[in-house]
Amino acid sequence: MNATTRLHPPVRPEIEFDVTAPAELGDVAKPLSLPERLAENAAVRRGLILVGVALVWELYARWLNSPLSFPTFLDTLEALQEGIMSGVIPARLSVTLQTLVVGYFIGLVIAAVLTTVAVTTRIGTDLLSTFTAMFNPLPAIALLPLALLWFGLGRPSLVFVIIHSVLWAVALNMHSGFLSVSETLRMAGRTFGLKGLRFVFGILIPAAFPAILAGLKIGWAFAWRTLIAAELVFGVSSGQGGLGWYIFENRNTLNTASVFAGLLTVMAVGLLVEAVIFRIIEAKTVRRWGMQRG
């Protein structure tokens, strides 16, 4: 029986092979051709989509042949160029941005104060949770009639509405960010001797920065949309109109190409802030610190 016992797995003979030298195999790493490389580039692909949209737009508008309801792409570009050259669009944009910056920063400060109170006291937590639950679902624009009643036709009303749109989104994110700061980091901060506000600024805010940044982005998006909408509704504040007003005004004069130009500007600014400014902030902070991938 011993003689017939076989090993499992069976013992197989050893083998050695001659390996072909890499040089004889031709190109091991071959550079991609130019079209292949371009196809790998997201910016190029997205740019092509934009070109496609512009092309379809132009063709459709020409076929429709009704500049009053749907101007061609080229007409819109022309109106945009004219608006920029004449200084009207930059002026309107600067009015809008000024209002926005004022409202945005006041909103941030209130959010920071509210959240700081919320993380340091229990009543503050309850206050913040209740307020955000109440006001977060309320579209800021719905407060505009009330704001007009309280603050009159003018910038204060707009600022009020922007504060409302920024405040709750930012406070909510900031607060959940603070809550998610690890116990170890908190204890480390306290052994350094940090207390109160120094603790908030030294540990909580930077540690919660990914969440805060997300809040800032959401807040920006809300504020920007709300402001344009608010300007469309009542437009002129103290004799100066913003971008929303520019759109409204041109619609009234049936200058549809300029309406489109105004809309393009709104998109461009929104994109610039969201895709460029916030991206840069992210790259310099949370991604550099390894707190967010990307």
Place this chain on the structure above:
Amino acid sequence: MSQVMERAAVIDATPDVPLVRVEGVTLQYKTPEHLVTATYRVSFDIHKQDRLVLLGPSGCGKSTLLKAIAGFLDPVEGRITLKDKVVEGPGPDRMMVFQEFDQLLPWKTVSANVAYPMLINGVGRDEAMARALDALAKVNLTKFVDAYPHMLSGGMKQRVAIARAMAMKPDVLLMDEPYAALDALTRRKMQEELLQLWDDVGFTLVFVTHSIEEAVVVGSRVVVLSPHPGQVRAELNCHDLDFKQRDSVEFGRLTARISHMLFDGQTIAH
């Protein structure tokens, strides 16, 4: 407690007055369902340049005890004093190194992390940076002073945390299972480095661990705590035992004795 001290401490110039006194300390903390007693009437002294190890099984309250010395928790009974002053709240005179790697501030570079506690406590910028670089050199991290914590390995992060605590020149250095999350080889290297560092600087260390071997290697004196709630089972000397004696008879005898104290008459759960 009634250990006869046949081996007097060999460290020179050890003052007779303890630096830290833990006197009859009972600690309790609340969970949503229970009021848990973590330690019951624990007493021991820590002298200058001690490497005191708190050793015990899971749930003996050793980490809670360390947090109480750090000031995160007030005793419900008894008191903890540092230089004859009752400990009130955490502070930079008792720097702590935690088990978790996320104790470093991810938004600061390695050197900024080490310098930060000093800057908070009024050390000038230049001096803080010089002391930070010096401390980082002592833990062999000079090459990484400008790196961010997320670029470092677990062992390196713990070294930064140790450098950060040491640069502050605290009265006591508290370490809460600092090497528990490291792999065995790194852990051993870190223990050796810590002892080397102690030879160089001579700080006072309180070190929490659940590893008997680590306790004997790292410590000069071991406080053995009984399980839940923690009470002092013994205070043992091991200042003459480190890596070189790991295979010696005394080393084996001491670890056997401690393991007997901890697990006497019971099966080893967790």
